[in-house]
Amino acid sequence: MKKEALDDLSQVIPGDRMFLDLAERYCYSYDASFGEYLPEIVVQPKNAEEISEVVKLANTHKIPVYPRGSGTSLSGGPLPVKGGMVLDMTLLRDKLIIDRENMLAIVSPGVITANIHKKAEEAGLFYPPDPSSSNVATIGGNLLENSSGPKGLKYGTTKEYVIGLEVVTPTGEIIRTGGKTVKNVTGYDLTRLIVGSEGTLGIVTEAIIRLIPKPLSKQTFVAHFNHLIDSGHAITSILSSGILPSALELMDNACIRAVESYRPSGLPLQAEAILIIEIDGHPLAIEEEINKCADICRTEGASYVKIAETEEERQTIWSARKLVSPAITQMGPTKISEDATVPRNQIPAMMEKLNNIREKYGLNLVVFGHAGDGNLHPNIITDKRNITEMKKVELAVSEIFEAAIELGGTLSGEHGIGTLKSPYMEMELGITGVNMMKKIKEAWDPNNILNPGKIFPDKGQTKVVLVT
Amino acid sequence: MNLPVKPNETNTAVQNLYSDAYDWTNQCVKCGYCLPACPTYESMGVESASPRGRINLVKMAAEGKIDFQKDLAEPIDLCLGCRACETACPVGVPYGHILEAAKEAVENSPSANQKNKMTKIKKLALVHLFPYPKRMNRIGSAVHLYQKTGLSKLIRTSNVLQKVSPALAHLEQALPAIESSSKRIRTGTIMPAKGETKLKVAFFAGCIMDSMMSRINRLTIELLNIAGCEVILPENQNCCGALHSHQGETKQAKALAKRNIQAFMQSDSDVIVNNAGGCGASLIEYGHLLADDHEWAGAAKDFSEKSKDISQILYQLGPLPFTEEWQGIVSYQDSCHLRNVQKVQKEPRLLLQSIPGVSYVEMEGFDRCCASGGIYNLLHFDESMKILDEKMKNLKETKATTIVTVNPGCQMQMSIGIQREGAANQMKSMHLVEILAKACGLD
Numbered sequence: 001m002k003k004e005a006l007d008d009l010s011q012v013i014p015g016d017r018m019f020l021d022l023a024e025r026y027c028y029s030y031d032a033s034f035g036e037y038l039p040e041i042v043v044q045p046k047n048a049e050e051i052s053e054v055v056k057l058a059n060t061h062k063i064p065v066y067p068r069g070s071g072t073s074l075s076g077g078p079l080p081v082k083g084g085m086v087l088d089m090t091l092l093r094d095k096l097i098i099d100r101e102n103m104l105a106i107v108s109p110g111v112i113t114a115n116i117h118k119k120a121e122e123a124g125l126f127y128p129p130d131p132s133s134s135n136v137a138t139i140g141g142n143l144l145e146n147s148s149g150p151k152g153l154k155y156g157t158t159k160e161y162v163i164g165l166e167v168v169t170p171t172g173e174i175i176r177t178g179g180k181t182v183k184n185v186t187g188y189d190l191t192r193l194i195v196g197s198e199g200t201l202g203i204v205t206e207a208i209i210r211l212i213p214k215p216l217s218k219q220t221f222v223a224h225f226n227h228l229i230d231s232g233h234a235i236t237s238i239l240s241s242g243i244l245p246s247a248l249e250l251m252d253n254a255c256i257r258a259v260e261s262y263r264p265s266g267l268p269l270q271a272e273a274i275l276i277i278e279i280d281g282h283p284l285a286i287e288e289e290i291n292k293c294a295d296i297c298r299t300e301g302a303s304y305v306k307i308a309e310t311e312e313e314r315q316t317i318w319s320a321r322k323l324v325s326p327a328i329t330q331m332g333p334t335k336i337s338e339d340a341t342v343p344r345n346q347i348p349a350m351m352e353k354l355n356n357i358r359e360k361y362g363l364n365l366v367v368f369g370h371a372g373d374g375n376l377h378p379n380i381i382t383d384k385r386n387i388t389e390m391k392k393v394e395l396a397v398s399e400i401f402e403a404a405i406e407l408g409g410t411l412s413g414e415h416g417i418g419t420l421k422s423p424y425m426e427m428e429l430g431i432t433g434v435n436m437m438k439k440i441k442e443a444w445d446p447n448n449i450l451n452p453g454k455i456f457p458d459k460g461q462t463k464v465v466l467v468t
Numbered sequence: 469m470n471l472p473v474k475p476n477e478t479n480t481a482v483q484n485l486y487s488d489a490y491d492w493t494n495q496c497v498k499c500g501y502c503l504p505a506c507p508t509y510e511s512m513g514v515e516s517a518s519p520r521g522r523i524n525l526v527k528m529a530a531e532g533k534i535d536f537q538k539d540l541a542e543p544i545d546l547c548l549g550c551r552a553c554e555t556a557c558p559v560g561v562p563y564g565h566i567l568e569a570a571k572e573a574v575e576n577s578p579s580a581n582q583k584n585k586m587t588k589i590k591k592l593a594l595v596h597l598f599p600y601p602k603r604m605n606r607i608g609s610a611v612h613l614y615q616k617t618g619l620s621k622l623i624r625t626s627n628v629l630q631k632v633s634p635a636l637a638h639l640e641q642a643l644p645a646i647e648s649s650s651k652r653i654r655t656g657t658i659m660p661a662k663g664e665t666k667l668k669v670a671f672f673a674g675c676i677m678d679s680m681m682s683r684i685n686r687l688t689i690e691l692l693n694i695a696g697c698e699v700i701l702p703e704n705q706n707c708c709g710a711l712h713s714h715q716g717e718t719k720q721a722k723a724l725a726k727r728n729i730q731a732f733m734q735s736d737s738d739v740i741v742n743n744a745g746g747c748g749a750s751l752i753e754y755g756h757l758l759a760d761d762h763e764w765a766g767a768a769k770d771f772s773e774k775s776k777d778i779s780q781i782l783y784q785l786g787p788l789p790f791t792e793e794w795q796g797i798v799s800y801q802d803s804c805h806l807r808n809v810q811k812v813q814k815e816p817r818l819l820l821q822s823i824p825g826v827s828y829v830e831m832e833g834f835d836r837c838c839a840s841g842g843i844y845n846l847l848h849f850d851e852s853m854k855i856l857d858e859k860m861k862n863l864k865e866t867k868a869t870t871i872v873t874v875n876p877g878c879q880m881q882m883s884i885g886i887q888r889e890g891a892a893n894q895m896k897s898m899h900l901v902e903i904l905a906k907a908c909g910l911d
Contacts, residue, residue, distance in 0.1 A: 019514070021539070022534055022535075022538070022539050023516055023525055023534060023538075023539040023540070023542070023543055024514060024515070024516050026524065026525060026528050026533070026534065026539075027514070027515035027516045027518075027521040027524060027525065028515055029524075030498055030524060031498065032497065032498045032499045032500060044513070044514075070500050070503060071498070071500055071515070071520075072499060072500045088514075088515075090513065091513060112504065133499065133500070133501075135501065135504055136499070136500045136501055136503050136504055137500075322558075325497075325499075325558045325559065326558045326559045326560060329495065329497055329559040330559075333491075333494040333495055335497050383494075
């Protein structure tokens with residue numbers, strides 16, 4: 001980093017929140033995805049004004065800026081791929097106001113998402129988006145990656161809940177978008193544009209998020225299927241029966257086997273799929289609905305159905321799902337976690353395509369995910385030191401995305417595009433579609449300062465490169 | 469994209485770390501689930517003070533990308549070793565093992581110059597003091613004399629220690645009143661059970677526990693006796709070696725472990741009981757420590773399997789014959805090594821709740837390290853106090869008058885916290901054994 005740039009920066013940020021030493025820079029060189037890029041400097045701002053000044057300086061000195069929350073991104077969102085400056089946003093965590101009358105939360109971007117869940121519930125309210133990283137991830141990161149978790153099926157994704165933002169633009173101005181009203185049709189909807197922009201269009205410094213009344217109770221059941229196709233039919237039958245579960249999760253046979261060999265708990269090894277279904281709402285309503293869903297599963301050929309009668313039984317059902325991650329990482333040290341998403345009637349077809357990809361490349365590929373909204377998580381477990389296998393993984397990943405797009409789906413349901421999926425953007429959006437997005441980026445960020453190297457592929461890049 | 473390659477270096481520290489810990493660091497999927505569990509990440513707010521950051525730095529060092537002294541030593545040194553990250557980790561990364569391998573590599577790296585080598589105090593204590601029960605006893609007697617003669621009062625009122633080292637001054641005040649050596653139970657003694665003998669127990673006395681807190685050891689044995697245990701105090705036992713492992717002195721830790729295994733395996737007992745979370749964690753990991761040593765691996769594994777915390781045994785044999793009612797609210801601070809390594813959480817709580825009259829209140833953040841961390845509070849006084857002060861806020865909210873721990877370090881740290889709050893008149897810190905013994909009329 002040039003001396004003048006550093007001198008200017010020291011005028012804005014005190015030395016104890018600015019790191020140039022190798023150890024600290026290495027600590028911000030990764031996220032939960034794949035890849036490692038060493039930044040030149042790490043800065044921990046404390047408020048919007050500091051960020052505004054830093055971004056203005058970055059424009060003057062042409063330094064790339066990479067905003068970062070807790071670094072739980074699975075798509076490479078905060079990776080400093082072009083060097084430059086990582087902006088660690090975790091110190092902006094002062095504000096978490098629950099406004100009961102307006103059913104809103106006003107939050108700083110560095111607040112941990114689970115704390116919003118907790119505070120909202122204490123007020124009898126509910127913030128539904130719940131990525132599995134919610135105990136760690138910051139709300140700012142969640143908003144910019146538009147990550148949602150299993151409740152998207154009934155409650156929609158993160159973008160449905162953000163109604164107002166304070167943002168530092170890529171040129172360093174501080175603007176406000178939206179506001180505190182649920183209805184707002186004034187001008188372009190910049191809030192929606194920024195949410196899910198993966199930090200390429202602005203740095204969120206405050207967010208106003210909508211809350212809803214907390215459901216009174218919930219019930220859960222598990223169903224085992226000997227044939228994957230039957231579980232697919234069960235999903236579509238439930239969803240067309242007029243019942244909307246709050247979660248509908250699927251584990252495939254490879255997942256079941258992995259969990260069972262990791263911690264034997266009586267899961268059916270012969271089953272091709274397990275569905276976990278949760279319903280929330282008024283106790284009287286869900287009593288009837290859960291029985292109806294269980295009946296549908298039986299009719300569609302489930303070999304075993306169990307409705308949890310106690311909280312302990314409920315936890316036991318969910319523990320199988322929660323053990324998936326630890327179980328599959330026993331198969332190898334590198335985990336490539338995708339979130340290709342298809343229309344839900346295409347889930348059986350997608351599962352079949354994934355099966356073919358597994359056979360074709362001979363990879364450890366397991367599938368689980370939020371089946372109710374078509375958001376599947378094919379995970380490939382490998383070892384990045386095994387170059388031959390990694391080359392196969394690259395091909396398999398390409399085919400997974402192709403399969404999703406062919407079936408009318410999308411590259412990403414909740415992880416974002418980041419570095420890993422940018423080569424496939426044209427496949428989903430077409431050249432013109434991608435160019436339209438690029439024009440927006442260029443208009444907002446003429447110097448390409450904010451999170452460069454994300455969403456859009458480098459010239460000539462047509463597939464993901466995991467090893468060189 | 470940078471790919472990890474086997475370091476092509478002649479640097480033996482790099483190679484050792486690569487062969488000892490590299491595979492473990494590779495198990496980390498960098499999900500970050502450990503971040504909220506880590507007290508130093510919370511108090512320092514930088515990734516290098518988090519488990520994920522530290523694991524990655526160890527990996528970088530093993531790949532030869534960073535320097536052991538310049539880049540790795542400090543982040544590793546600032547870790548409390550509470551291992552709360554291990555319980556939060558969804559994929560079971562063995563953080564404790566990585567930490568110890570890293571400490572050993574830092575200590576033995578060629579770039580470690582004299583200045584960076586173990587400080588003199590550390591070396592003196594670890595190499596020449598803790599391993600020798602007789603020397604520890606002499607210190608215990610000296611402190612007893614120091615407290616009895618009024619020298620302690622003089623030192624306190626003169627404030628001289630505060631000027632030398634605030635850390636030492638705090639510790640001096642937190643020291644419990646030490647019993648005279650005449651009350652200490654001699655090794656080799658067998659103490660029969662009161663009534664029917666339900667269990668034959670060998671007691672691990674520890675080094676600091678034995679010298680500075682011999683009263684707690686004596687009460688432990690008396691409690692075991694009234695619970696139906698025949699207790700033997702095997703001869704030739706010594707320090708568990710935990711502090712040595714934590715400071716990268718693995719060779720010495722192994723030697724101490726072997727001497728203990730030899731001492732205890734000769735005693736014909738059903739279980740080996742200890743009363744200090746940190747020591748207990750070290751004892752149950754002898755199996756791991758000596759796994760590569762063909763001669764000792766089997767015995768080490770047996771030893772570890774037989775090792776139990778005092779709370780487990782008292783709970784198993786309970787209920788205890790209580791004779792006195794306790795007044796006031798009691799809260800419990802988990803010992804990290806008891807909770808996170810030995811996985812003992814419910815027994816101390818259930819024992820406390822079983823004392824007549826006790827009103828038990830759980831403290832917010834009970835599972836959070838108190839930042840005593842072996843000798844962390846001496847080596848990193850300011851960082852330690854920051855974490856402790858947060859804990860004291862939570863403790864005050866419980867309105868507890870007694871805070872109970874199961875580790876001497878935690879107990880002294882909580883005493884320091886009480887002093888810092890100026891709350892010595894309203895609150896005291898006790899070892900679980902002390903409060904149980906009092907309620908059983910043993911004290």
